Amino acid sequence: MRVPRTPARLRPRSVRAKIVSLLMLPIVSLMALWGFAAVTTASSIGDLERAKSVNSELLTPVGDFVTALQAERTATLAYVAAPASRSLTALETARSTTDKAASVLLDGVNASSSDAELLNAGLPSRLERLQSDAGGLTALRSEVGVKGAAPSAAYTKYSAIIEHGFSVTGALTGDETTDATSEARVVLELSRAREAVARERALLAAGGGTGTLSGSQYALFVGAVATQRELLEPAVADLKAEHRAAYNTVLKGDGYARLVAVEDQVRDAGPGASAVSADSLKGWDGAVSGVLAGLTKAEAGAGTAAAAKANPFGWDTLGASGVAVVLGLVGVLLSLLVSVLVGRGLIVELLDLRNSALEVAGRRLPQAMRRLHAGQGVDIDAEAPMRRLVGDELAQVGTALTAVQRAALKAASERAELLSGISGVYVSLARRSQVLLHRQLDLLATMEQRQRDQGELQDLYRVDYLATRMRRHSESLLILSGIAPGRGWRTPIALADVLRAAVAEIENATRVQIWAVPRVSVAGGSVADVIHLLAELVENAAAFSPPSTQVQLKAARLRDGVLIEVEDSGFGMNEDAMAEANRKIQAQRVDLLDAKQIGLFVVNRLAERQGLRVELRPTPSGGVTAAVLIPESLLRDDMPVHDRAVGDGGQGHGRSLAPASALIPRQRFSDG
Template sequence: MNTRDWPIRAKLTALVIGPVTALLALWIFATTLTFGPALDLLAARTLLYDLGRPGETAVAELQRERRLSVVQLAGDAELPALAEQRLRTDRAVAELRRRVDGDELRDAATDLLDTRLDQLVAALDALPSGRGFIDRRQVDRAGALGLYNGMISSAFQAFSAMATLPDADLNREALALTALGRSRELLGQTDALLAGALVAGRFAEGEHDQLVRTINNQRFLAETAVADLPEADRAAYQRLTEGAAFVRLRALQDALVRADGLPPQLDVRTWESSQAAVQQGLRDFELSQADGLAERSVPMAVNILLRLGAVGVLGLIAIVVSVLVALRVGRSLARRLTGVRTAALEMAEQRLPDVVARLRRGEEVDVAREAPELDHAGDEIGQVGRAFNEVRRTAVQAAVDEVALRRGLNEVFLNIARRSQGLVHRQLALLDRLERHAEDPDELAGLFQVDHLATRLRRHAEDLVILAGAAPGRGWRSPVAAVDVVRGAISEVESYDRVDVGAMQPAGVLGRAVGDVIHLLAELIENATVFSPPGTRVEVSGQAVPNGYAIEITDRGLGMSPQAVEDANRRLADSPEFDPADSARLGLFVVARLAERHGVRVQLRRATPTGITAVVLIPADLVTDEPAVGPTGPDAEAATVDDRRMAKVTRLSTLPRPRAARPSRERPDSASPVLPFAAGRGSSVEAAPDGDGLPRRVRRRISSGGRCAGASTTGGR
């Protein structure tokens, strides 16, 4: 059983429960050992009155019925006295059965006594059939003796099972009384044998030997039983046996033992009177001793119960005190350890993240106030608390240092990015001047390629600005058509010649978001081109939806696993902190930052049959009607400043085409590559009057008359 992951309360509880349970079990065991004997002593009275007395009565009646049955079998006539005796026997047996079937006797009986009672009841069940054999003379005198002897023996076995008293002296006395009862039973067997022989006029074969053995066994059993009686009881038994009836009976027994058959001088009346007197005397002695035994067992049981109560109460008090002390100490330990754990969790889940968040917002943090001292005692738990105080101070100071380091790195990134941006803008301006003065188509195509590389450098420089937590800085004052925004994004992608612009429903994007949306789309389009085979196309389309404007970018690559798509969507929905160790996901981080800035929603999903579709949902508050297309011909110089800047970005002509020329919103020139012009073509570059330092260029086609006509340029950066 692994207990390492148990809560501290469970461990302390187990630590307490173990000894307390052992102590409680020991207390219960001791109490049971003491309480059981007391119950046995109290049960002795119940056994005496519910089994001893009714059983002894039934045995006496069975003894009388046995003698009469043997006498009837020895003679030829029916004995009326036997029928009367059977009625008395039936009443005694019925009373005994009622007591045996009662709950009080069964509850007080042991397992052994229960078994002996069942055997007694089974033996008594044979009485009616045995009587039938006797009445029909289908059994001799020996068989009748065996029938009754078996039932009476079962009764004495039940009496012996009663002698299970916890006190050794009382138990020895109970066994002695049972042995005296057996001795008296042997006297009854002797009387029955002799009565049958007297009626028949002689002993049957083997009866005299049986008579001698029975007399010897009776005398031995009586002597053995008396030796186990208390001294006072032995003296009382000695006085009883010195009586005249006992002396006469012993003399007659001696005469029977010495003779080979029936002694001719045997006085039958003297035998019967002496036998009856001895039987009654022994029976009265046994009953009086049994009553005394039961009476002595009650005070002894009460004394045991009193001692048990005192010891039990003291033991229970000790258990309760142990439990209370254990609970008090356990609660104290659990409370202190819980306090340390709570402080640790508060530091890890609340204070430290809050300190980091405040530091990133530029707030000042007092380390001593954010990591206050925890008051602990001087024991081991207190030492843990003091060590945790040091850990907290170190953690807060480390967070302060880390944020300061991150802030410094951001400043470095931002400084490098701003410098790079300045150099790239100067490079683009220089390229525009060169383009304006270049007349050779091949030279102009090369300049366009360098111009495109510089445009991509500008986007990467803006990535550094975004990583540093600042805004790139590009922006438009007026709305820009969605199709122009898409073209501007395409112009910043290396493999722009693999991108197809599909159906684009008319819409415009507010100027304050144009630069960031272009950058966002450029990152997604470049991902689509990089992670798809070179021979495939990337499709871009857009449509108005109820909650904004949706732009879809679909590639035909191998796609992503469902788990990877889920992870990417989670990063896009909740912009994470930039982790320099995760540079492979730089594009997702930039897209998430730009989307969070303007409330744009970006989601990836698997395309059919292969590839990935990126859905960019521009919110409705950034979407407007598509701006009007500027005039053509000589009015081109009247175009707005924002139109000219957009033309600079997307390499569109500064002379927009009229709407009638593009009713389907398809712009076939959007994805055409920037390649050297064919022979016979020239170009010229015009300065942009918007004052932003970024010139625009216009290709001119050489007409047959030697004049140049303006045409749209579709290259991109």
């Protein structure tokens, strides 16, 4: 499977950026998890705060209003059925209580900070209807709460308002459940069970006033009993254990037992006077009042009151989520602290390692190499002290770098010693060869003077040429070893003689054509090196061109010196080969172990010593031209007069074979 690569522009480049990215990824993930836990916990706190607000501003006022209406309904039915001063007093008291509850309800609705539509889409219309009901209580009372009014009308209209209150409660309790409350649906069912008991009380109050229960009243009573028994005990079983106890106390009390007994008695008796006689209803009012009070108190503990008392920042609300938020925050802070400390330390170590490596590669190792190439000794232990292999991986990398540096210095030192030894061998062999060659050249000069046979003389000339070339090769060994050759001149030499002498030191001198030469001289101290350099270039041109072609040797005076060009008609060089040859000619250091094209290294040393500029470039005919610029500082305009003049006016074509030693005035030659 091929893993897709990150785009280059998104990839961190520096070590610092890479480490920060690596360390920040788990921290960001941890912060995201902590943020989720914090948001969840804050949401729980917000829900509880909203539930408390809804409870204090809406739920409690609605519940109190419904309870007051239930009491007023009972008092109204009792007064309508049997008008008396006692029942009128009870009715006025109930109405006063209802008015206070209605006032609190209206104030709560008007002051509510919760958006009703966000709580429930149907809540605004239900609240408006309940507000209208609360505002129309006066009209309702004048209609159904007077002598002679029909009890059924009062029962129906009060029950309708109470149902409107339950509809508001149902819309509110859908968002009210918290850890401190039981399920809102169960609490609402218990509220309806309490309403059923209140209806039973109202119906019996109406019947008790007249001493009879009509058929419709009996049916309503039986229906209320059925509703109460279907909802109460099953709903209690669904409550939380801590809320169930209050209901069980009511259900197991004497008041509820008396309530059940009266319910059964009235239901079994059917409609008629006997069902609601004074004897049969004995103890009913006290029992039902106690049961309703107990149910109201238990309902408040299971629902609205519990939510109002709940602490948003308490253990019951926060619980494990609060602990997770706190521990998560501590974990995030610790992770940030550890990441900063570890990352910073790692970055510092890596940067120190990088700086050390750059220091070694860019300054210390090259300086040590230059000293070694210059023949100076290097203390490896002082340059790269060896560390013990201890510490972490980065320390081991530093130790490995030091080991590499020591190995490089050791190899360079051994190579420098080897080169020094080779150079010493070169010098020793060259010195010995020079002594023998000088003796050989002197012997050849003596033999040439005695010989009169032209054939023998030509052979001696050829031997003279070979000996001269051998002397030049011997001098090349000294030059590569950094030692100046022994021969030299004290006075300036004409440039024409210098060119002729350079041509005389190659085997195929007859193939070289010298063109017009400027009438200038070369400083005596530079003559030997210029002759040697030109001889190397001319010999190279003759060796790499066909035997039937000629090598052109031209000289021209320029503003800053004399330009000498050695042009051949060979097969030329490709760009890479020519660039490599020019690199060897112009390099600052010479590798004595490179056995290829030693003549270019000799040219390099001679050009550097005399300040000459040498360059190879292609010729239009396909060959190679070697250009040598002799600077003005090495030239003299006064033309010296020698015993041997250049007979052709400076154009020597090399057509007659003469010994090489005869082409330079010997009276000014010194073996220094």
